[in-house]
Amino acid sequence: MQQMTQLSSLAASKPLSVGSEIKVNNVSKSYGADNFAKEVVHNCSFTIDRGKLTVMIGPSGCGKSTLIRLVAGFERPTSGTITIDDKPVTGPGVDRLVVFQETALFPWMTTYDNIMYGPRARNEDTAEMRGFAETLLQKVGLSAFRKKYPSQLSGGMQRRAELARSMINKPNVMILDEPFRGLDAMTKKLMQEYYANLYNEFRRTTFFVTTDIDEAIYLADRILIMTNIPTRVRAVIDVNLPRPRQVENVVESDEANAIKMQALGLLHEEAMKSFARGSKAAADFIDAYSKRVGKQ
Ligand SMILES: Nc1ncnc2c1ncn2[C@@H]1O[C@H](COP(=O)(O)OP(=O)(O)OP(=O)(O)O)[C@@H](O)[C@H]1O
Numbered sequence: 149m150q151q152m153t154q155l156s157s158l159a160a161s162k163p164l165s166v167g168s169e170i171k172v173n174n175v176s177k178s179y180g181a182d183n184f185a186k187e188v189v190h191n192c193s194f195t196i197d198r199g200k201l202t203v204m205i206g207p208s209g210c211g212k213s214t215l216i217r218l219v220a221g222f223e224r225p226t227s228g229t230i231t232i233d234d235k236p237v238t239g240p241g242v243d244r245l246v247v248f249q250e251t252a253l254f255p256w257m258t259t260y261d262n263i264m265y266g267p268r269a270r271n272e273d274t275a276e277m278r279g280f281a282e283t284l285l286q287k288v289g290l291s292a293f294r295k296k297y298p299s300q301l302s303g304g305m306q307r308r309a310e311l312a313r314s315m316i317n318k319p320n321v322m323i324l325d326e327p328f329r330g331l332d333a334m335t336k337k338l339m340q341e342y343y344a345n346l347y348n349e350f351r352r353t354t355f356f357v358t359t360d361i362d363e364a365i366y367l368a369d370r371i372l373i374m375t376n377i378p379t380r381v382r383a384v385i386d387v388n389l390p391r392p393r394q395v396e397n398v399v400e401s402d403e404a405n406a407i408k409m410q411a412l413g414l415l416h417e418e419a420m421k422s423f424a425r426g427s428k429a430a431a432d433f434i435d436a437y438s439k440r441v442g443k444q
């Protein structure tokens with residue numbers, strides 16, 4: 149009951165759209181020097197709107213994780229600028245939280261202690277934070293697993309604990325690099341639902357990378373379709389499906405299906421270019437695409 153009160157008071161106090169605005173302006177990134185330089189990102193520009201969930205999708209190996217590292221401030225662009233609320237990104241910051249595919253939970257801490265790690269590190273082990281931790285445990289379905297260690301949790305539970313551990317710090321920007329990659333289909337669907345609920349509740353600015361078009365359409369306010377390497381934005385598609393969304397409704401929606409066909413068409417063209425350069429991942433995508441289109 150107490151939890152419910154905290155939940156509703158949190159919901160009532162939050163503005164609908166919060167977080168920062170990210171602008172990527174004419175960014176290029178090369179690795180290696182001179183004749184050995186390999187350009188991974190080419191003159192790339194896009195905006196991630198405040199409080200919106202922007203999903204980047206592109207062919208495997210096109211440079212998505214490179215862009216994530218640039219926005220997170222782990223690496224610097226070769227040219228161009230990245231700003232967060234008009235301030236240049238010059239390094240990592242506590243305003244940005246990155247969730248990668250690999251789990252980053254501390255194995256020696258329980259679920260609860262992992263979630264409370266950030267507040268405790270800031271000396272904020274307050275009643276309010278403990279209440280927020282309870283809310284998050286409940287939201288990600290881990291209340292009964294609060295005393296378990298990461299090794300006692302399934303892969304999906306670990307990912308949920310990690311989401312809660314990030315959300316408790318109320319970052320201005322959430323950055324997620326294929327956080328559900330490698331999970332089985334059923335767990336992945338559940339994760340998407342948990343994650344969509346968290347987003348609906350807290351509305352932080354989110355930059356989410358995936359290679360899964362269904363995941364992109366289910367989650368996104370806006371989809372950035374990326375080109376083959378060296379990558380840049382090939383197309384921007386706004387997804388205006390009402391929230392909260394049900395996976396089943398999205399699958400049946402004509403609008404979602406139109407977006408899917410448009411996106412798959414563009415991704416197919418980009419994968420063809422990689423294929424022409426001998427990429428196995430691109431060949432696999434084209435194979436899967438041909439089977440899917442053949443079924444329509
Ligand atoms: N530090 C680095 N030094 C040299 N090359 C790099 C470095 N980081 C990435 N690359 C190259 O950049 C290209 C894009 O890599 P990146 O990981 O950004 O792609 P991606 O789109 O995230 O791929 P995936 O879909 O497999 O996750 C790859 O060819 C990779 O070899």
Ligand SMILES: [Mg+2]
Pocket residue numbers: 212213214325
């Ligand atoms: Mg990647």
